[in-house]
Amino acid sequence: MSLNGKVALVTGGAQGIGRAVVQSLLQSSAKVAVVDLNKTCGEESKAQLDAEFGEGNCNFIPCDVSNGDALRDAFQRTVEQFGRLDIVINNAGINNEKNWEKTIQVNLTSVIKGTYLALEHMSKEYGKEGGTIINVSSMAAFLHSPHQPVYTATKHGVIGFTRAMADASSQGDYGVRINVLCPAFVDTPLLHSVEHEDNMGKFVKFKDDFKRSMNKFGVLQPALIAEGMMRLIVDSTLNGAVMKITCSKGIHFHTYEPMSA
Numbered sequence: 001m002s003l004n005g006k007v008a009l010v011t012g013g014a015q016g017i018g019r020a021v022v023q024s025l026l027q028s029s030a031k032v033a034v035v036d037l038n039k040t041c042g043e044e045s046k047a048q049l050d051a052e053f054g055e056g057n058c059n060f061i062p063c064d065v066s067n068g069d070a071l072r073d074a075f076q077r078t079v080e081q082f083g084r085l086d087i088v089i090n091n092a093g094i095n096n097e098k099n100w101e102k103t104i105q106v107n108l109t110s111v112i113k114g115t116y117l118a119l120e121h122m123s124k125e126y127g128k129e130g131g132t133i134i135n136v137s138s139m140a141a142f143l144h145s146p147h148q149p150v151y152t153a154t155k156h157g158v159i160g161f162t163r164a165m166a167d168a169s170s171q172g173d174y175g176v177r178i179n180v181l182c183p184a185f186v187d188t189p190l191l192h193s194v195e196h197e198d199n200m201g202k203f204v205k206f207k208d209d210f211k212r213s214m215n216k217f218g219v220l221q222p223a224l225i226a227e228g229m230m231r232l233i234v235d236s237t238l239n240g241a242v243m244k245i246t247c248s249k250g251i252h253f254h255t256y257e258p259m260s261a
């Protein structure tokens with residue numbers, strides 16, 4: 001699939017799932033802005049991607065997505081550098097039950113802000129050409145993660161917000177498709193946060209249960225999540241879709257009962 005001429009912005013793109021998605025976007029000839037808090041990782045990642053895909057295709061923008069002004073600047077810089085914006089992946093996320101207010105800020109509030117900023121740059125409402133937004137939730141939104149109540153709540157919130165905005169987009173003719181992706185466990189640095197009291201707070205005592213759950217359900221590779229993401233990006237029929245990715249069923253979609261009075 002070619003995304004030649006398209007420009008993408010990926011939050012949390014310096015490592016893990018975001019890094020794999022950036023790689024797939026570059027392989028498809030898109031230009032990509034990597035927006036991430038981690039400067040070391042972001043700069044290392046950009047150097048590797050420049051070596052593989054050539055300079056000028058990828059830009060690293062250091063930014064804490066929970067800082068609204070910084071996030072707004074990151075969108076502005078992307079458009080200034082690459083001239084347009086077509087694809088926004090709101091992927092940055094943390095697992096912190098101890099500082100749970102921060103978890104809400106990063107996992108939910110920043111996804112909402114990222115979606116609104118994406119619309120300012122892509123929606124026909126603002127005289128733009130349209131585009132696509134993908135917000136990253138988790139299978140924790142369906143199966144609950146008993147040792148991560150606030151993380152689970154944020155991931156529920158991401159699905160509710162995304163589906164409501166997808167309806168707003170189709171009813172308001174924004175020309176922007178808005179979908180959500182829910183992976184099960186993925187082999188990234190985030191999974192190691194389960195070991196630490198600083199992240200898990202009082203739930204750290206359940207870390208062995210958590211690991212048993214990972215052993216039971218299996219752990220996915222980031223490349224499969226990137227494959228799902230690319231399907232959401234290119235399939236022009238999808239809006240308000242909830243893609244799930246698990247070891248047992250691979251890439252599939254959640255189905256909802258039709259609305260009735």
Ligand SMILES: NC(=O)C1=CN([C@@H]2O[C@H](COP(=O)(O)OP(=O)(O)OC[C@H]3O[C@@H](n4cnc5c(N)ncnc54)[C@H](O)[C@@H]3O)[C@@H](O)[C@H]2O)C=CC1
Pocket residue numbers: 011012013014015016017018035036037038041063064065066091092093094106136137138139182183184185186187188189190191
């Ligand atoms: N790894 C897993 O098992 C699963 C992860 N997810 C979700 O996928 C998304 C990506 O997670 P992973 O790649 O696993 O995590 P990760 O920890 O490997 O990577 C997350 C990236 O986001 C960046 N980041 C964190 N806070 C930030 C902030 N305030 N501003 C800017 N960047 C920030 C980090 O620096 C890092 O580069 C998250 O939303 C996570 O909740 C969903 C389901 C399963």
Ligand SMILES: CCCCCC(=O)/C=C/C=C\C/C=C\C/C=C\CCCC(=O)O
Pocket residue numbers: 095138139140141143144145183184185186190191192193194213217246247248249
């Ligand atoms: C350390 C925190 C990392 C949190 C990562 C995350 O979001 C993972 C959540 C995953 C799932 C929630 C819990 C259990 C279910 C896992 C997989 C179910 C798959 C069911 C199936 O059909 O195979």
